[in-house]
Amino acid sequence: MQFKAGPKSYKMTPVTLCGTALKVVQKFKYLGHWVTENMTDNDDIERERRALCVRSNMLARRFARCSNEVKLTLFKAYCQTFYTCNLWVSFTQRAYSALRVQYNNAFRVLFGLPRYCSASTMFAEAHTDSFDAIIRKxxxxxxxxLRHSPNSILNVLAQRWDSPMFARWVRLHAPPVAAPRRF
Incomplete structure (x- = not known):
């Protein structure tokens, strides 16, 4: 894979391994996470959205007659995983919102709630985490x-204030400061 640096692309000479030219790809899956040449996380967020859709539909079909306590336990086990979500730092708001909406709708469908009921209310009443709370955690x-890792390289990376991961963490935990009002 060739990672792009902005809008420019450069012609690279083919890389060979034991005389065989390696295929250049635009994306590949590494440890379950989609890595793309433009270094965005939209494809991985879409992977997670689709997986959530499959899991939530399966739960709604198979466990429609169970008690709410059983449904909540199943929802937490199968629909709150968001594998590699803590690595997402570069994505469009559209991709992120699509996953959040899918999560909210999965909860509504499993519990038979109205389509336009308040997401914050339904999660508060069920005593379970909302999408944003899960991502923050x-x-x-x-x-x-990373900060408490015995690996010195990971520890140093986690301490960097200018890292994309730390910037994402700050955006999740500190609401934006509003500009002062002028009267």
Whole structure:
């Protein structure tokens, strides 16, 4: 894979391994996470959105007659994983919102709630985490594990204030400061 640096692309000489030219790809899956040549996370967010859709539909079909306690336990186990979400730092708001809406709709469908009911209310009443709370917790957990890692390289990377990961963590945990009002 050739990573792009902005809008420019450069012609690279073919790379060979044991006399065989390696195929250049635009994206590949590494440890379950989609890595793309433009270094965005939209493809991985879409992968997670589709997986959530499949899992939530399966739960809604198979467990429609279960109690709400059982449904909530299943929802937490199958629909709150968001594998590698703590690595997402470069994505469009459209991709991110599509996953958030899918998560909210999955909860509504599983519990038979109206389509336009308040997401914050339904999660508060069920005593479960909203989409934003899950993402915040996962990102904070990653930063904490990196900062306390015995691996000195990971530890140094986690301490960098200018890293994209730390910037994402700050955006998740600190609301933007509004400009002062002029009267």
């Amino acid at each position: 996962r990102c904070a957990s990653l930063v904490d594990r």
